[in-house]
Amino acid sequence: MTNELIRGAVYLPARAYNHYQQWRDYNPAEAERDLGFAASVNLNALRLWVSYHHWLEDAAHLEASFRHFVDTAQKYGIRILPVLFEQCGIEPTPEALVDTHPKTGMCIKSPGSSITDDSDAWGKAIDFTMWFVDKFGADARLLAIESMNEPITVEELAFAREITQQLKQHADLPVTLGIVGGIHSLVYYGNWDLDIFQFHMNFPASTTAMEEALREAQGYKTRTGNRPIWLTEWQRVRPSGTGWGNDALTDAELGPDLASLAPLIHHYEISNFFWSLMLKPAYLPPQRAKGTFNGLFHEDGTVWSLADARAVSGNPDLMLEERKVLPDWFTQVNAE
Numbered sequence: 001m002t003n004e005l006i007r008g009a010v011y012l013p014a015r016a017y018n019h020y021q022q023w024r025d026y027n028p029a030e031a032e033r034d035l036g037f038a039a040s041v042n043l044n045a046l047r048l049w050v051s052y053h054h055w056l057e058d059a060a061h062l063e064a065s066f067r068h069f070v071d072t073a074q075k076y077g078i079r080i081l082p083v084l085f086e087q088c089g090i091e092p093t094p095e096a097l098v099d100t101h102p103k104t105g106m107c108i109k110s111p112g113s114s115i116t117d118d119s120d121a122w123g124k125a126i127d128f129t130m131w132f133v134d135k136f137g138a139d140a141r142l143l144a145i146e147s148m149n150e151p152i153t154v155e156e157l158a159f160a161r162e163i164t165q166q167l168k169q170h171a172d173l174p175v176t177l178g179i180v181g182g183i184h185s186l187v188y189y190g191n192w193d194l195d196i197f198q199f200h201m202n203f204p205a206s207t208t209a210m211e212e213a214l215r216e217a218q219g220y221k222t223r224t225g226n227r228p229i230w231l232t233e234w235q236r237v238r239p240s241g242t243g244w245g246n247d248a249l250t251d252a253e254l255g256p257d258l259a260s261l262a263p264l265i266h267h268y269e270i271s272n273f274f275w276s277l278m279l280k281p282a283y284l285p286p287q288r289a290k291g292t293f294n295g296l297f298h299e300d301g302t303v304w305s306l307a308d309a310r311a312v313s314g315n316p317d318l319m320l321e322e323r324k325v326l327p328d329w330f331t332q333v334n335a336e
Helices: 019-024 028-040 052-075 094-098 123-136 154-170 183-189 207-224 262-267 285-290 306-313 328-334
Strands: 007-010 045-049 079-086 145-149 175-178 197-201 229-234 272-274
Touching (some): 019 045, 019 052, 019 094, 028 052, 045 272, 052 123, 079 123, 079 154, 123 145, 123 154, 145 154, 175 197, 175 229, 183 207, 207 229, 207 262, 262 306
Parallel strands (some): 007 272, 079 145, 197 229, 229 272
């Protein structure tokens, strides 16, 4: 059912810098621990990437790992929104796939520009899509299947549309797409036959800006045949700017502040996923260069901000230990 209210988070393990590392190094105990963290703040969903590149090298391991994750999530009442492909990040070179240095380890494009930009090279990516559909395409523990995150160029959009169409034809689950930009961007996707629409608003300048977007989402829903619209990425209010361009951010704007937006988002009762469950260096190169870090939980179960934990959980009396200190493995590198 896609009309239930989702309170979710984006998930990568604390020390995985891309989805390839997440699944290559999959640790069942870590997954069980992190899912417990999610449940402790009343989350009922996680959005995460599957790995095309790990599938190429060990499909059996990817299947077993993903199945364990979904099995464990079910025990906590958590459903999964898997993303098959990723436009954001750097090219998936052999070096980039395995880079775990907190300054240079980054998210990676999947399957990569050499494939998305050449329709004659889409075959393996379509095979991966069909493999996922065969293994999990009717699994009701998944909320939906997201074909690709934030395709932008003409070539990326063509690739994403092909994957979306394959999912629509063969999967028994709702199909969605990670859409970059605000509500106005949804107009372009009206004829994509998506079951669920998305928008992203990571760093609004004010709560007023976010509220305007949420109101627009309510209005746009009537134009989609009442199909759901989800806010699948949000982080914090940033008055100085988003941080994507030349905005000069203050030190106070570099870290998490989920409490600046969570009450408003909950008030509008829109299904949503905040970035991110685990405290990490920023996912994307421009934000990493500025010193952005985001997330809620340390690996030991303490939280960066108790106010954030209470806000996302909807429980003002929630008691968790707060620790506003970056992990040693991150701060030691920053001091280099």
